[in-house]
Amino acid sequence: MGRIVGIDLGTSTSEIACIVDGKPRLIPNTRGHLVTPSVVHIREDGSVIVGEDAAEYLFTRPDCTFMEVKRLTGSGEVLHAHGKDFAPEEIQAMLLRYLVHSAESALGETIDRAVITVPAYFTDVQRRATAKAGELAGLRVERIINEPTAAALDYGLSNLKECKNVLVYDLGGGTLDVTVLELFEGVIDVKASRGNNHLGGKDFDEIIMQRLVEQTEQGSISPESLQSDERARMRLKKTAEDCKIALSSADDYRVSLPFLFTTTDGKPVSVEKTVTRAEFDAWVKEKVDSTREPMLTALSDAKLSPADLHVILLVGGSTRIPCVKALVAETLSAIPQSLVDPDLTVAQGAAIQAGILEGTLNEADLVLTDVCPYTLGISTLHRGIFDERLIFDPIIPRNTTIPTERSQLYYPAEDFQTVVNIHAYQGDSSNPENNEPLGDVLLTGIPPARNGKEPIEVTFAYDVNGILQVKAKVVSTGKEVSAAISTTGVKARPVLDLSTWEKAEGAKHCRPLIRKAEKVIARGTDLSDDLQILVDHLKEALLLNKEEQAEKLRTELLDIMGELA
16 A cells, blocks of 8 residues: 655644655655645635645635634534635645645555644544544545654654653643653653643733733724734734744833724724733743643643653743743753754654554554543433432543543433433543533343443543543343534633632632531541532632532532531
8 A cells, every 4th residue: 555644734834754765754845835824825716725825825814714723623613715615624624635746746646544643631522523524635544543652653753762851841732732642662652641731822922912902092992893803813824823933032022003093083093012921921921821721730740740750841932932831841851852842843753643544654653542631431320319410430540541441330311211322521620510511322132120230331532633432231131322523613621620629710709618628528527428429520620610510510519418407
């Protein structure tokens, strides 16, 4: 069979690579550049322009030019151009086709197979959407590989004999991934991953844009009016991006946007300001600081401390920002080394995985194990002494090595129930409502029996591409139903750290009650399990700012504690 290419399908830029003479090689696009802007312009006749040429239309035809579409992967959102609707996966497919066409022109051969990278923290639905984009582009997607893992492959190929603990900090245009892995004699063993699918250089650009707008004459540009003037917005965004990039090496940057916007009364508005690096650092501090928790949690999940790390790899263009580097160094008590190219390493790692699959690289020299970044499970009915409620029951814990298959036994909730609908979720909250719904599997034909007498076996199989298969079987009859879980319209929510609940708004109101309940739980009474579920749900509601739900749970907990008094 033919060559397999590796593709880094990025938020801001994308790259394509393959193995040549035993080493990964980036393939230039039709302009001769190794890095392609992830921008797509659709003409009125339906033809497509991609990359640098498409980026020029962001200012003249923003209504039919698309950028940062990766942020919409799996969201179900619809994009519009010339009266036609496009799914984000269709736009991504146009970008993929261009990359493949560039590679075919450079290599002089047909390409129809690829390894495509995704953020480690991409959900099941986002991975499926990425695979779908590949299929729409005419590719057979041989493997979906996590971006930090790809970077580790790129590093590992040149360091086959090393035995080291490695942390990959990957902050790109739209996503953050932190992955901890062990490298020993050619084996790359991923231990843990954490991240945020809605944090990246794009967010820093938005902050700069907001601050620049605030510098204009009071009230001359409102967020709403700027949103309605797409050309002005794109001019401002491009300047914000240039400012961000310049401040990675310079102490200040002069912003000059004459006649950016015209008010309703015809008054022209310009933006003129010198932005210093200190100002920029202060503007983005909250966002940058938020990356500390994923680093520490990934290390904790891997059962390592910062002192155990030997190598810190910075991946993604946003890691060039000095305050980002400083935050990583401060958190991990070590200065990250420039051991890989932050822009190209992911595509090179994807090419290495492609080379292993196609046989041009010796798999015995480089072995990769990865993990499931989210906890996967189902909702079950918990009947307590005072009430009953749905809880999330994990089947595959997060950071389980993949591929994996795990099974658990359950029982129908009601006497003589012959049908069960199994709801699959992804997340770490004990309350199913706070996790990501992945889909349902309906099992019928269950022999009628008393509750607790007819077991149902539920099996979750998570493959190397990070895609979930769910099976449900009636143990007594062997009747089985299965489905590749797939949904649309789901956006990833942040994983909740319950230990931080006291920082949530409204926590002060609930603190005495929660502390009292936790003392009862610690004593180990018959009510400990019920109280723990209720307390966890209350903490989650506080962290998610669900005021109505939190108040309801607080009242329930208050009533139970009153009865125990």
